[in-house]
Amino acid sequence: MTAPSALLPGTKTVPFAARLASHGDRTAVLTADGTLTYRELAARVEETAGRLGHERRLILLVGANTVEALVVHLAALSAGHPVLLVPGDHPEAVRSLVDAYDPDVVAHPDGGQWVLDERRPGSAHELHPDLALLLSTSGSTGSPKLVRLSHENLQANAESIAGYLEIRDTDRAATTLPMHYCYGLSVIHSHLLRGAALILTDLSVADSCFWEMFRTGGGTTFAGVPYTFDLLDRVGFASMDLPHLRYVTQAGGRLAPDRVRRFAALGRAAGWELFAMYGQTEATARMAYLPPGLAETHPEAAGVPVPGGSFRLQPLPEWPGENTGELVYAGPNVMLGYARTPEDLALGRTVDELHTGDIARRTDQGLYEIIGRRSRFAKILGLRIDPAQVEAMLARHGFTSLCSGDDEALAIAAVAAGTAAARRIRGLVTGECGLPARAVRVRLVADLPRLPSGKPDYRAVRELARPAAADADAHADAGSGSGAPARDRGNGPEDLCRLYSRILDRPGVTPDSTFVGLGGDSLSYVEMSLHLEERLGRLPADWHTTPIRDLGPAREEAPARGRAVETSVALRAMAIFCIVGSHVHVFGIKGGAHLLLAVAGYNFARFHLTTAARGERVRRACLSIARVAVPSMIWVGFVLLLNDDYTLANLLLLDSVLGPEGSETGMHFWFIEALVYILVVAVALLSLPLADRAERRFPYGLPLALAALGLLTRYDLVGLPDRTLMPDAVTVFWLFALGWAAAKARTRAQRILVTAAALATVPGFFPGDPGREAIIIATFALLVWVPTLPSLERVNRVAGLLATSSLYIYLTHWQIFPLIDGFSRHLAFLASLVFGIAYATAANRLMRGLPSLPRRPFLLSPSR
Template identity: 65%
Template sequence: MRVLPDVGPAFVRALASHGDRPAVITARARLSYAELADRVAELAARLGPARRLVLLAGANRLDELVAYLATLAAGHPLLLVPGDKDAATAELARAYDPDVVIRPVGGELLVDELRPTSRHELHPELALLLSTSGSTGSPKLVRLSSANLQANAEAIASYLDIRDTDRAATTLPLHYCYGLSVVNSHLLRGAALVLTDLSVSDRCFWDLFRAARGTTLAGVPYTFDLLDRVGFDRMRLPHLRQVTQAGGRLDPHRVARYAALGRRDGWRFFVMYGQTEATARMAYLPPELAESRPEAIGVPVPGGSFRLRPLPDWPSPDTGELVYSGPNVMLGYAERPADLALGRTVDELHTGDVARRGPDGLYEIVGRAAGFTKLFGLRIDPQRVEAYLRRDGVEAYCVGTDRELVVAATGGPDPERVRRLAAAAAGLPTRAVRVHLLAELPRLSSGKPDYRAVRALAATPPPVPAVDESGAGTEQLRRLYAELLDQPDVTADDSFVSLGGDSLSYVEMSVRLEQLLGDLPADWHTTPIRDLARPAPARPTGRRVLETSVALRALAIVVIVGSHIPVFTIKGGAHLLLAVAGFNFARFQLTDAPRRDRLRAAGRGISRIVLPSVAWIALAGTVTGDYTLTNVLLLNSVLGPHDGPTQWHFWFIEALVAILLAVTALIAVPAVDRIERRFPFGLPLTLAALGLVTRYDLPGLAALGHVPSAVVVFWLFALGWAAARATRTAQRLAVTAAALLTVPGFFGEPFREAFIVAGFALLVWVPRLPSRPALNRLAAVLAGSSLYIYLTHWQVMPIVGPWSRELALVASLAVGIGCAAAVRLLTRRLPAPARLRPATS
C-alpha cells in the first residue's frame, strides 16, 4: 500500500485508515477506502513534491475525484474548474497559467505537466482555488487552505451527524463548493459516495441510489423543482436518512413541505446557508425547526459565529449585514497570479446579505447589501454578465431575483440571442433568463444605471416573441393554456395542474399540444410551460398518438349511448368510465400540492359535474315529467323511487359524485392525506380491497333493501386510482390481477366483463395508442363532451329513435357536443369567479 504525503487536509491523509469500507460506489464499480487511497497515492507520487499550480477540469467521475484528492494530498495548490464549460476553463487557464493541467481527453484523464517546477510564487497555506461567479470564468477566485477544508468538513459532519454507514449521492458538481463539501465531509467520516453525474430527473439515478442504499441527497432550489416533477414524495427510499438544501433561497412554504415530508417518511431535512468564501457552509437550520421557522437560515455551524454590522438603510438593532467568523473563512481573494503568494488577508467574511436575528436566536436573510444574486446554486455577478454582453455588442443592465436573471437590453438585438448570451455568461439555463428590449436603458438623473427600474421589469411580462410555426415557443403555449383554461395570467412557470386543469380540459389540451409539439412526455401535465416549449419534431405525415384514458372515455360514451338506443349491445361503458374517473382523480386532484389546494381542486372538479347535471335534470324533469326531486338532487339511488322506468337514468352521475365526495372527505383528514403521500399505491389498493366487501355484499345488505350504486361499484373507482399510482411492473401486475379476479362474475355477462377488463388493462399497460390527426380530434371532442352527451341523450333518443336508431346515435352525440361547446362559450363571457368549465365523467 502506498503512503500518502504528510501534507494536505487530514481527511485526505486518513483515507487508508478506513480500510475496506466502501468509499465510492458507481453504476459500474465499487472502490474501498484502501483502494481509493492507493490510487490517490499513485497520482500524488506522479505529481511529485515540488509544489506546482494544478488546474483540474472537475466532473463527477472517479478519475476526477482521485485527481482532486491526489492534488491536495501532494500539497499542490489546485484550481478546480467546471469540466463542462470549455470557455470558462480556457479563460481561467489564460489568466493563471497553471503548471499542470488535468483534463479528460478521449475518455481518459490526461495529466499534462507543462513545466517541472512552478513559475508562480505559491503561499505555503494555499490549497484550493474556487470561482465565486459560477461558470463565467471570472479571474476572481477564492483562496482556501487545507485548514479551511478540514474545518468545514468537520463542522458539516458534526451537525449532520454523518456516520460511516452513510452513502451520499453526488447530485451537485465537484467544482461547486456545495458539491465539494458533500465529498469532503463524507470522506472525513469514512462514509461512501454514490458517484454519478446523472440528474435526479433521470430514472437511472434513482435505480443507482436504491441499489447503493443511498442515505443522503443534497440539492439547490432547482433540484427541488426536479424532485417535485419526478414525484419524489411518492418514492420508496427505505435507506434515505437526510436531505440537505443550500445554494440559494428555497421558498419557505417548500421548506415546510419538505420538512413535513421528511417527518412523514423518517428522514431529516436540513436547510443550509453558505458561500464559497466560507468553504461552503456558515449556517444550518435544525430540522426540528424547519416547519415552524422555514424562512430562517438557522444558527452558525460549529466553530463559527455571526455578528450584524449596522447599515444606514436598516436602522433596526436586530438587523444588519451578516458578518461571519470561523476557521473556514477563506485566506482571501485572488484576481491575478501574483495574488497566489498572499497569505491571509481577511479574518471575517462580510457576506453582503442583510440579516435579522430573531428572539429565538435564529438568523433570517431579509435583503442584499450588494448586487450579487444566487441562482441554481451559482453566485452570479450581474455586472460581469453586462460586460460579457457588451463585448458581444449588446448594451444591457442586469439584475437578479430569487428565480431568474432579468436583462434589459437596447440597440435592437434579437431577444433570443441576448438570452443565450446572458445564460452562457452566467452559466445558467436559458429558462432562468428574462429579456426585455427597451428603446433606451433606464438611468438616474446622475446618469448612473437605474437598477430599481430594471428590477421592476421582473414584475411585468416580457414582450411577446415571434413564434416559429414549425413548433411552439413559450409565449404560444402560454396563450394556448390561457385560452383553454380560462386563466388570464399564465406564466412560463405554470403547469397544466397548477393552473387548475382537470380531466376535461386535459383532453383538449393534450390533443392541441400534441399537434404543436409532437409526442408529449408522460408527465406533461405537471411540467412547467417553459420546459415543454420546443420545435415540433420531424415525423411521418399524419402520425399521432392518443392517450389511452382519452380513447377509453370517447369509446365508452359511444358504447353507452349506442347500447341505450340500441344500435348495438356493448355493455360496460359506464363501469369502465368509473375506473377512468379514479385514474384521473389521482392524476389531477392528488398532486403534490398542499392539502388545502388538493381539496380546492377536488371541489372544483365535483362542481363541474354537479352544477350542469342538476340544471339539466331539473329542466328535463320540468318538460317531460320523467324525473323527481331526488333525481335533481342526485340522490335517487339513496332515496328512491327505485322502481320507475326513468329514474335510474342518472345512476352513473349519482355514483360518481357520491364517490368523489367520499374520497375528498377522506383526503381532508390530515392523517389520511399524509398516508396517501407516503403510500400513494398502497392506499387506493387498500380502499379497493375494502370496496370488495360491498361488491360481494359480504354484510348481506341487499337482503335489507336497496343498496346505493356508489357503495356497490366503489371498488372500480379505487382500482382506477391505484392504476394511476402503479409505477412499477409489480404494481401494474397487482392491479391488473385485481381487476381480472373481481370484475368477472359481477354482472354474470362474460362479454360485458371482458370489455371492462380489456379497457382496464389498456389503461394500466398501454399509456398511448397509435392514432391519426382526425381520430385524435374526434376522440377529443367526444371525451371532452362525454358528460353532456350522457345527460342529453336520454331526451334526444326518444325523439329521433323511432325514425332511425343510427340517426339517433349521431343526433345524441351531436347535441351533447353542442351543449358542451355552448357552456364553454358562455363561461368565457362570465366574470372569472362565476366561470364554470364543462366537466366530463
C-alpha cells in the same frame, strides 16, 4: 495512510485526504460500474500523488463526478499541491482559466480516459504554503476572480458539516451536485472525513436511473439547490420508496419558506430530516444551518452558525432597525482571500472575517434571517451572478444594458428593438452564466432607466422585467401563419426542452439535457435533427451531445436557402430508396442494405457509446434493439395470419439460422436479422467490464480491431461453410464494425485508415458487381470526410421521412408492392414508401408506450 514520504519538509496537506486508508475495507465509492474500498481508493490516490511529484505545482482539475477526477483531487490535497477546480461542462471557462493562471499540470478527460498534461516539471508560480484549493464564485463564466482556500479551511469545514449533520460511517451520499461547486465538493469532503461512502454519479434527480442507483446503493442522503426541489416535485419524490434515506440537505440559494415547510413535513412523515443551510464559497461552503426541528415553524430562517463559526451584525444606515445589519461571519473556514492574478497565489491570509453582503436580522429565538442584499450580486438557482460582468459581456456584443437580480431571475433592460434582439440577449446570458432561459428576463427599451442623480435605477430594471413584460417580449411574434403560439415553436432552451420531451417521450428534460443523454437513438435522431434545423438553422456536428442550453438561442437564423442534411441521414434515405426501387424493378441500384449496415455501425457508436455508465449504455442499446425487433415481429406475425409466405422462424427472426433452405420468401428479412444479431453481440461484448474499459480507452482502436476480426469471416480464413449456409451477420459484421470505427475517427490519419480499409476490403465481396461495391466504398468515404451535404429544406423533409422510416419501409415493402406492381411499378414503388412511413409512425407510437427495460443493480458488480 499518511502523506507521501517524498514530500518536501514543511509541506502542508489536508488531513482527511491523507488518511483514507485508515478506513480500511469500508466502501468508499459506488459507481454504476462497481465499488472501491477506502484501501483501494487510497492506493490509487497515492499512485497519482507520486505522478504529481514532491515539488508543489498548481494543478488545474477539470471537475467531474467520476472516480478519475476524485482521485486526482484527493492526490493533490494529500500531497500538498494547490488545486484549481474548474467546471468540466463549460470548455470556455476551462480555456479562460488556463489562460489566466497558466497551471503547471492540467488534469482532464480525453477520449474516454483521464490524462495528466504536465506542462512543466516544476512550477511557474510562487505558491503560499497554506494554499490548498482555488474555486470560482461566478458559476461557469470563467472569471479570473477565485477564492483562495487553505488546508485548514477544508478540514475545518468538513469537520463542522460532519458534526451538525451527524454523518456516520454507514452513510452513503449521492453526488447530485457538480464537484467544482463548493456545495457539491463539501458533500464529498465531509463524507470521506467520516469514512462514509459516495454514490458517485452525474445523473440528474430527474432521471429514473439516478433513483435506481440510489436505492440499489443504499443511499442515505443527497443534496439539492432550489431547482433540485422543483425537479423532485416533477418526478414524484413524495411517493418514492427510499428505505435508507436519513436526511436531505438544501443550500445554494433561498428556498421559499412554504417549500421548506412542505418538504420538512414530508420528511417528518417519511422518517427523514430536511437541513436547510446557508453558505458561500468564501466560507468553504457552509456558515449556517436550520435545525430540522425548526424547519416547519421557522422556514424563513437561515438558522444558526455552524459549529466553530459565529455571526455578528454590522449596522448600516440604509437598513435601520434593532438586531439588523450586514451579516459578518468568522470561523476557521473563512477563506484566505481572493486571487485575481497568478501573483496572488503567493499571498497568505488577507481577510479574517467574511462580510457576506447579505442583510440579516436576528430573531428572538437566536435565529438569523436573510432579508436583503447589500451588493448587486445575485444568487439564482445556486449560481452566484455578478450583474456587472453580465453588462460588460453584453457590451462586448454591442448591447447597452443594465442588469439586476433577485433569488428567482436575472432582469435585463437593454437598448435594442425586435424579438430577434431579445432572443439573442437571452441566449448570450444563458450561455455565459449557465442559467436556464426561464431565469433570464429581458426587456427592450429606448432608454435605460435612471435615477434623478443620473445613476442606474436598478429597482426600475427589476420592475420592467417582471414576468408579464418579459413574456410579452419573448412571444411578440406569435402570429406567423402557422397558428401555433410562439412558445410551441420557439428556439429558447425552454422551447427546445418541450420539443425534446415530445419527440423522445421523456419527462424531466432540462436545459442541461442532451439528445444522447436522454436515450435518443438513430430512429429518433432524424426527426429531432430536422425540427432543430428548422428552428435554429444549421446544426453543429455534435448537436446530439450538446446540452440544450448551448444549442440555439444565441445562433442567428439561417437563411431559407443553403440548408444542409447530415450525410448519415442522406445515406439512409438513399439506401431505402434504392432498395425498394430495385426490388420493384423501377431501376437496378444495389448495395443499399449493406450501406445501411455500415451506417448502423456509425450510428451505434454515436448514440450508444457515450460517457454514460456501462449499465446505462447497455440498457439504452437493448431498448434500441427492441425498437427494431418488436415491430418486425409484429408485422411478420400479422402477415402469417394472412398467408404462408413465412414461417415461425421468420417470426422469431431466426430464419437465417433455422429456416428452410431455398425459400424464396424466407430470406426477405435477412437484413433485419443480421442487424439484430450484430447489435446483440455488440451489446453483449460491451456489457463486459473489460470490454467496456477497452472501448472507453481505445474508442477508435477497438472497432478497428473488431473489423479486422470480422475479415476472418469475410475472406473465409477460418474454414466456414458456404456463405449461403450461414447467417449473413457472420459475413457482414466487418461492415458494421468499420462503420463504428468511422464514427470514432477523429484525426486525418484515422479517417485515411478507414477509407483505405474500405478500399481494400469491399472489392471482391460482390463478384461481378463493381457498382454495388463502389456504392459501399463511397458510403465510408462520405461518412468520414463529409459530415453534411448541401440541401434544401424540402429535400431535408423528404430525406428525413425516408431515413426515419427506412427500417419499416424495408420490413413492409415485400407485401405492399406485389399488390400494385401488376398495374404500375411506379405506383407500387410510391405506395411501398408511403405505407412504410405510416407503419413507422404507428410503430414509434407503440414503442413509446412500452415500459422501459428493467435496470439491474450494476452498482455491486466488480469495479475492475
